[in-house]
Amino acid sequence: MDIYIETERLYIRPLAVADEQGMFEMGSDPEVHKYIGGKHYQTIEQGRGAITDIMQQYKDNGVGRWAVIEKATDEFVGWTGLKLMKERVNAMIDYYDFGYRLMRKFWGKGYATESGRASLSYGTDTLKLKEVYGMTDVNNAASRRVLEKLGFKYIETFGYDGQPGWRQPGEPATWYKWTREI
Numbered sequence: 001m002d003i004y005i006e007t008e009r010l011y012i013r014p015l016a017v018a019d020e021q022g023m024f025e026m027g028s029d030p031e032v033h034k035y036i037g038g039k040h041y042q043t044i045e046q047g048r049g050a051i052t053d054i055m056q057q058y059k060d061n062g063v064g065r066w067a068v069i070e071k072a073t074d075e076f077v078g079w080t081g082l083k084l085m086k087e088r089v090n091a092m093i094d095y096y097d098f099g100y101r102l103m104r105k106f107w108g109k110g111y112a113t114e115s116g117r118a119s120l121s122y123g124t125d126t127l128k129l130k131e132v133y134g135m136t137d138v139n140n141a142a143s144r145r146v147l148e149k150l151g152f153k154y155i156e157t158f159g160y161d162g163q164p165g166w167r168q169p170g171e172p173a174t175w176y177k178w179t180r181e182i
């Protein structure tokens with residue numbers, strides 16, 4: 001997948017095997033996983049496996065989550081981007097989901113919003129998407145604010161009905177929708 005996006009403070013590019021240490025550091029932090037099922041990484045192989053899965057999404061769907069790199073330090077910040085969701089969630093299937101995850105030391109710097117804007121611009125300009133969805137844990141106020149800053153509109157709170165892992169079945173999650181401005 002050939003994508004390279006530059007924002008004011010960030011580089012956004014496909015995840016690569018070289019990102020495995022950063023992915024592991026981020027994924028092994030229990031605070032990072034607090035609102036996403038709480039199952040943080042125990043081994044670097046789990047980070048490598050996540051990267052491998054995402055790289056397969058690039059091949060299968062032409063899109064997936066991307067690495068976020070801080071320009072000033074060249075450090076791995078986390079990931080952002082769009083994912084074609086092929087499994088059913090909230091009675092929907094085959095929709096584009098926006099998501100992000102950042103290392104805790106980069107929280108509160110506006111990087112989620114900055115990289116999210118770039119992701120949505122790619123979705124609009126390149127993929128010609130008219131709508132994108134996002135979901136959060138009902139208690140994750142920070143992620144809800146990021147979605148709202150990006151222009152997502154709250155639709156509803158629902159009992160999670162997708163694959164176990166992010167949430168357990170039936171746990172409450174918020175559902176948001178972003179619509180392309182014309």
